[in-house]
Amino acid sequence: MRKVRSVAGDSVNLLLYRETGRSDDAAEEALWKLNPSLAEHRPVLPAGVWIVLPELDAQPAAIKPLSAWD
Structure with a gap:
């Protein structure tokens, strides 16, 4: 993690x-x-806050679109 x-x-x-x-x-x-x-810190972060980023895949999982007939 970075x-x-x-x-x-x-x-x-x-x-x-x-x-x-x-x-x-x-x-x-x-x-x-x-x-x-x-x-x-509320919705807007001040400058200089250290944040640990999660290890993520490059793309999110594909979501199957819903239709009215599902």
């Missing part, structure tokens, strides 16, 4: 997408499990 520092104005989703290329629910859940204290 650590990164936030930039002023980062949100968790923005930082996650910038560093991993993903911001889906599974990626965000993994990040929150590794960094439970991030919630103390």
Whole structure:
């Protein structure tokens, strides 16, 4: 796992997408499990917060689209 520092104005989703290329629910859940204290910083992170990034696959699992006939 690698650590990164936030930039002023980062949100968790923005930082996650910038560093991993993903911001889906599974990626965000993994990040929150590794960094439970991030919630103390509110929606917008201050500059300089260290964040541990989860080990993620390059692409999220494919989701089968639903139709009205399923």
